[in-house]
Amino acid sequence: MxxxxxxxxxxxxxxxxxxxxxxxxxxxxxxxxxxxxxxGRLLPGTAAEEAHxxxxxxxxxxxxxxxxxxxxxxxxxxxxxxxDLPQVNAVYERLFPAGQRPARTVYQAAGLxxxxxxxxxxxxxxxxxxxxx
Amino acid sequence: MxxxxxxxxxxxxxxxxxxxxxxxxxxxxxxxxxxxxxxGRLLPGTAAEEAHxxxxxxxxxxxxxxxxxxxxxxxxxxxxxxxDLPQVNAVYERLFPAGQRPARTVYQAAGLxxxxxxxxxxxxxxxxxxxxx
Amino acid sequence: MxxxxxxxxxxxxxxxxxxxxxxxxxxxxxxxxxxxxxxGRLLPGTAAEEAHxxxxxxxxxxxxxxxxxxxxxxxxxxxxxxxDLPQVNAVYERLFPAGQRPARTVYQAAGLxxxxxxxxxxxxxxxxxxxxx
Numbered sequence: 001m002x003x004x005x006x007x008x009x010x011x012x013x014x015x016x017x018x019x020x021x022x023x024x025x026x027x028x029x030x031x032x033x034x035x036x037x038x039x040g041r042l043l044p045g046t047a048a049e050e051a052h053x054x055x056x057x058x059x060x061x062x063x064x065x066x067x068x069x070x071x072x073x074x075x076x077x078x079x080x081x082x083x084d085l086p087q088v089n090a091v092y093e094r095l096f097p098a099g100q101r102p103a104r105t106v107y108q109a110a111g112l113x114x115x116x117x118x119x120x121x122x123x124x125x126x127x128x129x130x131x132x133x
Numbered sequence: 134m135x136x137x138x139x140x141x142x143x144x145x146x147x148x149x150x151x152x153x154x155x156x157x158x159x160x161x162x163x164x165x166x167x168x169x170x171x172x173g174r175l176l177p178g179t180a181a182e183e184a185h186x187x188x189x190x191x192x193x194x195x196x197x198x199x200x201x202x203x204x205x206x207x208x209x210x211x212x213x214x215x216x217d218l219p220q221v222n223a224v225y226e227r228l229f230p231a232g233q234r235p236a237r238t239v240y241q242a243a244g245l246x247x248x249x250x251x252x253x254x255x256x257x258x259x260x261x262x263x264x265x266x
Numbered sequence: 267m268x269x270x271x272x273x274x275x276x277x278x279x280x281x282x283x284x285x286x287x288x289x290x291x292x293x294x295x296x297x298x299x300x301x302x303x304x305x306g307r308l309l310p311g312t313a314a315e316e317a318h319x320x321x322x323x324x325x326x327x328x329x330x331x332x333x334x335x336x337x338x339x340x341x342x343x344x345x346x347x348x349x350d351l352p353q354v355n356a357v358y359e360r361l362f363p364a365g366q367r368p369a370r371t372v373y374q375a376a377g378l379x380x381x382x383x384x385x386x387x388x389x390x391x392x393x394x395x396x397x398x399x
Contacts, residue, residue, distance in 0.1 A: 002260055004233055017226040018237040022206040024258040029207040032238030073288040074295040074389075078240050082377045093283045100270055104284040105298030105387045107344050108377030111215045111241030121238045123207075125290040127268055135393055137366055150359045151370040155339040157391040162340040165371030211373050244348045244374030254371045256340075 001025055008064035011057055012036040020061040028065045028124040032078075033057035034116035042114040047084030048091050051077075051118040055095055058120050069096075071124035075104045078119040082108040088118060134158055141197035144190055145169040153194040161200045161257040165211075166190035167249035175247040180217030181224050184210075184251040188228055191253050202228075204257035208235045211252040215241040221251060267291055274330035277323055278302040286327040294333045294390040298344075299323035300382035308380040313350030314357050317343075317384040321361055324386050335361075337390035341368045344385040348374040354384060 005021040007013065012033075014020075022029050035043045035050035036057070043053060059069055079085065085106065096102065102122065112119045138154040140146065145166075147153075155162050168176045168183035169190070176186060192202055212218065218239060229235065235255065245252050271287040273279065278299075280286075288295050301309045301316035302323070309319060325335055345351065351372060362368065368388065378385050 022236045029236040031236040103295040103297040107375040109240040110243040110376040162369040164369040242373040243376040
């Protein structure tokens, strides 16, 4: 089973040639999300605010794909300024419960689309049914 | 089943210690590709030209791995200058049909190998057979 | 089956809200690793030294997750300075045997956490049992 999530309630209408999420069987690949409004314009804020909004979009895409937040196995966060990492971690800790957090990688990019401060991207995987592969 | 694609017709002969693609069962992980010639030297051009050539290499690695372009679920594009995003999107839209596009993430790197302007990387996943997992 | 690797012998004790690795069935997603000591402080060195230590952490996380080095299908390496690529490749070639190397992508970031010179991240996948999916 393959599904392409190209639009969903509350998600930015991309002018970009992408799917918000692509599902193949138990795997869901998510596009990078920024602090955009539903028309695809940057909603600038502090790094914490932008990260929170970017994660809301990521979770909306995930839900539209039929996955749960707890299915996320990997998160990639790109910063315009890594000095913002502590304030983004404070947001992040509330989004994911301790002991069940995704693997993660963070770095400072030289630039992000739309002039955003924080970009988040992820992968979700559901377990096979008991008895399955 | 695990397979390593280390060379294929038209692909750059890497001096780098990598496989162009690694396949495990229904998943195919692809190495980052740039606008290189078959000897592994940069073929400089506009960002659109470099992106087109990088995608040709990505598709060759994918084909050598036994996968189709429509199996691509995720694409990562790194730019030396994000101002090139519109011209690369114009190329990209022709490579992937609307409504069936991969999830994607883009950012501006501080530098790319060989002095390239655009690097593309991806993951492909094939569906399980009906009745399989 | 889903497992979160949050600590293991020799791995940095993260103050960061992450798992070192997340396993779902036959897939293992690994967090980015740097040249840190077990208290999570940077151990600065040459790029080759930092890369070697970062890979030791990646391999420890992988082992704690119950995977082998030969299960790695993809490696992402971020550099603070791509001029360090040749010396890191010299380390890398000894870590992965020719002909069975992961797919890989490398780029220069504008900054890495803790002021590191090299960050490494990866994905490992185990094959299905014969007769499985």
